[in-house]
Amino acid sequence: MKIDILTIFPEYFDGPLRSALLGKAVEKGLLEVRVTNIRDFTPDGKVDDRPFGGGAGMILKAEPVYRSAKSVMTAGSELIMLCPTGERFTQDTAESLAVKEHIVLINGRYEGIDERAAELLAVRKISIGDFVLSGGEAASMVIIEAVTRLVPGFMGNPESLSDESFIDGCVEYPQYTRPAEFMGMKVPEVLLSGDHGKIEEYRKNKKRKVKA
Numbered sequence: 191m192k193i194d195i196l197t198i199f200p201e202y203f204d205g206p207l208r209s210a211l212l213g214k215a216v217e218k219g220l221l222e223v224r225v226t227n228i229r230d231f232t233p234d235g236k237v238d239d240r241p242f243g244g245g246a247g248m249i250l251k252a253e254p255v256y257r258s259a260k261s262v263m264t265a266g267s268e269l270i271m272l273c274p275t276g277e278r279f280t281q282d283t284a285e286s287l288a289v290k291e292h293i294v295l296i297n298g299r300y301e302g303i304d305e306r307a308a309e310l311l312a313v314r315k316i317s318i319g320d321f322v323l324s325g326g327e328a329a330s331m332v333i334i335e336a337v338t339r340l341v342p343g344f345m346g347n348p349e350s351l352s353d354e355s356f357i358d359g360c361v362e363y364p365q366y367t368r369p370a371e372f373m374g375m376k377v378p379e380v381l382l383s384g385d386h387g388k389i390e391e392y393r394k395n396k397k398r399k400v401k402a
Contacts, residue, residue, distance in 0.1 A: 191290070191341050192222045194262040195330055196255070197297040198237055200225045202327040211344065212334070220343050223334075224262065231257040238300055247301035255296060255307040262294055269313040270333070271296040271303065272326030276315030279333060283316065287333070288340035295333065297326030363396035 195203060203225050206212065215221040229235045231254040238248040259269060268290045277283070287293060296303070296313060308315065318329045338344055366377040380392045 191220070191338065192292045193224075193334060194292070194294045195223065195225045195297065196228055196258045196262070196294065197225065197327055198228050198250075198299055199325070199327060200227045203331070206331050212338065215338060215341070215344050218343070220341060221338055226258050226262060228254045228258045231261070241301065245301070249301055250298055250303040252304035252307040252310070255303055256310055259294060259296060259307075259311050264292055266290075267292045267294050269294045269296065269311050271298070271308055271313040271315050272317070272329040273298055273302060273315050274317050274320075274322070276317040279316050279318045279336075281336070284333070284336040285340060287337045293337070295326070295330040297330055299325040360397040363393040
């Protein structure tokens with residue numbers, strides 16, 4: 191899978207993309223990630239301006255966003271713009287994106303991006319929730335984490351994917367590890383029994399349906 195990230199703060203991604211499973215996936219060639227600075231597509235580095243009609247804050251200009259996106263796009267690219275007006279990101283969304291060969295993540299800042307960029311590029315708008323962030327970078331990392339772990343070979347144990355929260359519309363059952371007793375609290379006896387049938391039934395009963 192190939193992911194292009196368009197941002198005015200490329201340094202935001204330096205640490206996360208080198209760490210843990212993401213870093214290993216890049217090293218193994220399972221994942222190719224490029225970070226492009228939108229400022230590079232302006233003559234003077236200025237990417238924002240005041241909104242027409244007045245109002246607080248600044249707006250990212252359409253031209254540098256459009257030009258930076260066109261510089262990385264291919265025929266099969268999935269263009270995603272992170273913004274609060276987009277569709278809600280869910281596990282189903284992650285699964286639909288995991289089969290894409292190329293994803294482009296466009297990160298807004300300030301009061302948003304000139305709407306003409308979104309229309310000209312025919313982007314898919316996505317929101318990770320009903321709350322305010324300073325920009326799209328954190329949301330992009332959420333999407334990258336959720337999507338790439340579904341790519342074949344990314345997870346060390348493929349069975350981990352089939353037994354996680356949200357896979358079957360449920361939240362995962364409670365988990366325990368050693369010691370069997372901690373501060374007077376004991377692990378449920380069934381998990382220590384060695385009876386795999388009873389353990390499976392226990393876990394099934396402990397799963398909770400995701401709230402709509």
